[in-house]
Amino acid sequence: MCVMLQILADRGPSPAFPPASSSIPKPTRTTSLAGPLLPPRTMIFREGLAGSPQYRVVDGCVATAQTLSDGRRQIIDLIGPGRLIGLGLGEHIRYSAETLGFTRLEAVTMSQSDRELALGEMLERSQGLVMLLGRKTAPERVAFALLDLARHFGRPARDKRRRAITYHLYPTRGDLADWLGLTVETVSRCFTRLKKAGLIDLERGDLVTVLDPQQLSGLAAGDRPLSY
Amino acid sequence: MCVMLQILADRGPSPAFPPASSSIPKPTRTTSLAGPLLPPRTMIFREGLAGSPQYRVVDGCVATAQTLSDGRRQIIDLIGPGRLIGLGLGEHIRYSAETLGFTRLEAVTMSQSDRELALGEMLERSQGLVMLLGRKTAPERVAFALLDLARHFGRPARDKRRRAITYHLYPTRGDLADWLGLTVETVSRCFTRLKKAGLIDLERGDLVTVLDPQQLSGLAAGDRPLSY
């Protein structure tokens, strides 16, 4: 039995995604709880909606974000397969969530201790982002993002027994800018510099290969300055 | 019976503060759990220490912070009376905590659901800081900080039935800079501008009066631009 997820596949501002029913059916297959394939830019829920539906990302990518009254947007987290969305204060949701690519979710119910663990993980990631936004330079931020995405979306498929990791980049330059507290142009310039420095490779704009994870993480941590 | 808190009142890098014993004695007085008065700049715990002792701030102010290898510091939160410190992943503490003024703590043990609630609150504050650091200008950040501190440290003592709020500023300009992702100089300049604009008043450097909370919160939210 499938949890019915009403898909509202419009782009941009759209009606809210109804929370899954709280009655979780027994799995009859491994994917029995999984919803349908959501298209890119589907709004899953919005800021201010009461209640907190909980989903696990099965495949694809979801961005959680807060938006200021004047349109400034800050992405709180990019969430890949296996991770959860919908946690937070029970009262009101403080952020919206939308898909960045074709994405499959499954509804989950969690024990209290699982929720506590998940909250702790979210807190840890949020505090990491605070450090990044408060004290890191643009190249450090972009390097960090590329490595974080590699961990979540990279297949262990190493290029030629080098430690290279290749993955599909779900977020656009604009999404990355809104995550890293930068502008589209700055993100693009950092990409170009990282490419010229031989740390990464980019194909067709959305296929990333991290060529030198070692050096890239040195950059992300602020140990090395990225020459040029 | 008092929970013994070993005070290490040195300034700067110092040994860790030992977690309170987990056996909580019955209160014999209202302040029976409260520890001694900790002097300013006492390190309560450091990053990387295992276990997570939990305290409530009774009086004073505590800053939680992460530090990069090259010394860049990011304050995660400033915590006033009634709020908790020590929550997070059980495994390791990802941040350090130190007092900013004379501070009294009390050891607490919490039910699981209290912990979940407290984690949710920390998460919410952390995400608010993410928005501030990623997308707000320096004057907006400072305005936000002054209002947040007013909520936590301001006495309801209103000036002359105007909505003015006065409070002692625990953090130095440097602490504020490390919280807001700015420099000491920028924080100081914003203070000067806010003073000239008649939104706040400063006496002796550490006594703040918010003269126009209304307009200040408009500034903090990015609705108004702060002329001059």
Add this chain to the structure above:
DNA sequence: CGTGATATTGACACAAGTCAAAGCCAGTGG
């Protein structure tokens, strides 16, 4: 083969950082 979104690149502007010099104040000791 247009058309529209996204990405890159360049020229320039500006907010915030850096460096440096006073200023202010609390604490100390003569």
Add this chain to the structure above:
DNA sequence: CCACTGGCTTTGACTTGTGTCAATATCACG
């Protein structure tokens, strides 16, 4: 009581990283 010290703050002059604006390139899609 006063000079001295050291930390914090303020202010000014200048630099710089990142943002803004604008032109072009690239790519997906009909």
